[in-house]
Amino acid sequence: MIKGMLSRYSLGLVAVAILGLGGTMPAQAAVKASTVTFGQLTNQNSHRLAAIREAARQEILTKTHAKASRVAAVYQVKLPTHMTKKATLTASGLRMNLLPNSFKVKQIVIPYQQLTGKVINRYLPKKNRTTGLKYKKSVALTFDDGPDPTLTPRLLKILKQNNVHATFFEVGQSVSRYPKITQAVVKAGNEVGNHSWNHPDFSQIGTTASVNQVIRTDRAIYAATGKLPQYVRPPYGNITAAEGRKIQHPIVRWSVDSRDWAYLNKAKDINEVLRTTHPGSIILMHDIHAPSVAAVPTIIKRLKAKGYHFVTVSQLLNQQALPGLQYFAANNYRTAGK
Structure with missing residues (x-):
């Protein structure tokens, strides 16, 4: 049949x-x-x-x-x-x-x-139809908290020079302030995800407020790009089970934390990413810190030298990320909030 x-x-x-x-x-x-x-x-x-x-x-x-x-x-x-x-x-x-x-x-x-x-x-x-990953040693670079009027365009140039695409989890109030930068992110072949309106801890503000944060940011990203974002990354990675059920997007976490927000040091950022990256990793960085952006060319060069290929989150997850689930790496997921 x-x-x-x-x-x-x-x-x-x-x-x-x-x-x-x-x-x-x-x-x-x-x-x-x-x-x-x-x-x-x-x-x-x-x-x-x-x-x-x-x-x-x-x-x-x-x-x-x-x-x-x-x-x-x-x-x-x-x-x-x-x-x-x-x-x-x-x-x-x-x-x-x-x-x-x-x-x-x-x-x-x-x-x-x-x-x-x-x-x-x-x-x-x-x-x-979905197919398997083309390259076994694939990783996804992700950048949180933008767009930044200076650093995000600088990062886009670096990615283009290295023929790499990434996924940007953007804060709604910044998207609303700098919509042309969000447009540039998408135009360059990158993905844009939802990172809340103003970066609160979802687990502390309640389900209704968290859902409103997501919808408000969806609106800002749609206004800039004409598309709803596919993914949500909750600030600090915190989300309750109730929020996971109510937020109508797949939740994307990470398996490699560069800790660039703590180090604010190019060399330390590079070392942390290289030390902890494995095939299938989702790498967390930020495009609002100058040392983080400065570290990206070396991170790309050294991981490529080890045989790694850079893909978007969608490509890494084989286009199969689903609402109600949270994803940490390729083939590493569980129910959102658990």
């Missing part, structure tokens, strides 16, 4: 390709959409279903050309929570019907490229 669905799906891709070139499709090759349940799409995995909801929110905002002021509202749209609910596989993506909502959208189609790692591979076109 699954094979049949994929065959019909493949015909749909051919149809789109031919029609895009100005051709016509014979009647017998018309696309037949396939109905599936969310249980089938996710293999009954509630975290995968939460990830589909995450993709749906982005599609609603994109479809309606929504302003940033509407970001909070998209979290109020009722989206599927039951595995028995149905959706439709089409040539262009996963079609979902929506309940009445403030966006006045009755139906969305989530492009398949937005569902990589969220939907079981067999329901996706081959080009959108």
Whole structure:
């Protein structure tokens, strides 16, 4: 049955390709959409279903050309929570019907490229399926607390010179102040994640306040880039189980702490990262300290000399990070808040 669905799906891709070139499709090759349940799409995995909801929110905002002021509202749209609910596989993506909502959208189609790692591979076109890491010795550089008007652009130049991409966990109030720098981060091929609005300890401010911190920062990043951030890194790495359930993003922690915030010393930053990095590491640094940024060229050079390859968090986690879980390194995760 699954094979049949994929065959019909493949015909749909051919149809789109031919029609895009100005051709016509014979009647017998018309696309037949396939109905599936969310249980089938996710293999009954509630975290995968939460990830589909995450993709749906982005599609609603994109479809309606929504302003940033509407970001909070998209979290109020009722989206599927039951595995028995149905959706439709089409040539262009996963079609979902929506309940009445403030966006006045009755139906969305989530492009398949937005569902990589969220939907079981067999329901996706081959080009959108997850695969293993290309390089065994892969690591992800991550930078917290920016954007900084001076140091972040300097870091972007260093990364470009070394042909390296990284993941930036940015503070919402700084994104709001320097949106063009956040835009530059994304334009250069890097990822932007959510690091709260003004860097409080989530475990101390309560679930409601923590969720508001995340949504407010989502709004700032969306205003700057047109995209909701995929990940959240809670300040100090602290998050409760309740916050992990309520925050609608995967939580990204780290396995290597450069301690650059404590050392403020280029040589010590370099030594700490080199001493503690292993294949699959997520490396924590900050782009608001000059010694940290100054340490990056040497860190990259020496790790490359050891055979390491630098990737984004998404690439390191094989595009499979899911809401409700927290990730420390490749193949190292557990329930958020535990």
